[in-house]
Amino acid sequence: MIPKIRGEHISVPIDDLVREAENLVRNGTREVILIAQDLTYYGVDLYGERRLNELIQRLADVAGLEWLRLHYTHPTGFPLDILATLRERDNICNYLDIPFQHISSRMLKIMNRGITREKTEELIRKIREEVPGVALRTTLLSGHPGETEEDHAELMEFLREFRIDRVGVFMYSAEEDTHSFTLGDDVPKEVKQRRFDELMQLQQTISLELNQARIGQTYKAIIDKRTKSSFVGRTQFDSPDVDNEVIIRNRDLRVGKFYDVEVTDAGEYDLIGRVAR
Structure with missing residues (x-):
């Protein structure tokens, strides 16, 4: 149903996406999620070939971008060349949907x-x-x-x-x-x-x-929100709204900032942690 609703694939030029990411970072964004009906198709309509790897390399070069996350990479036609980029670039999340x-x-x-x-x-x-x-x-x-x-x-x-x-x-x-x-x-x-x-x-x-x-391990986490009793964040292994959260009971953290968090306990869908000292 989704392809019918959204129509044909249309790739936005790489330079335009880089400029958009730069503007987002300039205005305080630290995590950019790259999402499409099928990311692996990126570039075919525009350049005549798949260019997802070039795109994510260019986006990862944007100064100040802490995390780049990829969503909806279909298994058919999966571009294996992106794997080395994921492995080598610290600001591309080790996460694939x-x-x-x-x-x-x-x-x-x-x-x-x-x-x-x-x-x-x-x-x-x-x-x-x-x-x-x-x-x-x-x-x-x-x-x-x-x-x-x-x-x-x-x-x-x-x-x-x-x-x-x-x-x-x-x-x-x-x-x-x-x-x-x-x-x-x-x-x-x-x-x-x-x-x-x-x-x-x-x-x-x-x-x-x-x-x-993951208990006992320390991970970089972004703080998404504050509740009455804790702060709620995510590691690079989790996308907002759909994946696990990490509950942190430290005080005086800032929403939108990154901290090193030690995992102290875990449930089925959440981690419990504290800011590492």
Whole structure:
């Protein structure tokens, strides 16, 4: 549905994006999130080739930009040349949002995703090899037309093996004028709900284990807001509004500033920390 609503890909020239980033930083912005329907397509319509790597290198050169974050890098056509840039540039977050949607090759074919389980797993291994410590976010679709118990079991197996850092799960809902709508909604609502619950419960366990592994470590964090009892921030491994937060009970911190934060405790979706001394 999203491509239909948003239309064709239109790449903004690199120089224009750099100027916009410079203006943002000049006015106090410290984190820039690069987002598109599919970032990996950047440049094809404008330059005749994919130029995401050149774009992020130019943006990372903007003086005063603390964090550059990438959202929606589709696995099909993923530009591997960006991995060295992520690894080498300190101000590009070790974070990638890659919407896998499913892992069963049969389901990926039905969904017109243009990739297989083998290629997906190969990509994940390559990313983790080239960018140690990278946090991966993905979205999964449960109960898509044609999904069997075997397909669902594959998805569960995939989560157990690859332990993706951040996972959003959505239950399939039929939308008119989409490819999936023509397939019919053949998975009963109660089955969708059960599969959704199983995926979320598994990911909750994985998220807790991954977060607990960060206890005792110190990370750079940005402060997003203040509550009555604490400050709320994020590490480079988390995007605003959709990912984990770190709760910091120090006093006299400043919203929008960065601090080194030691993780002292962890829950399924939040870290607890204090400013490192």
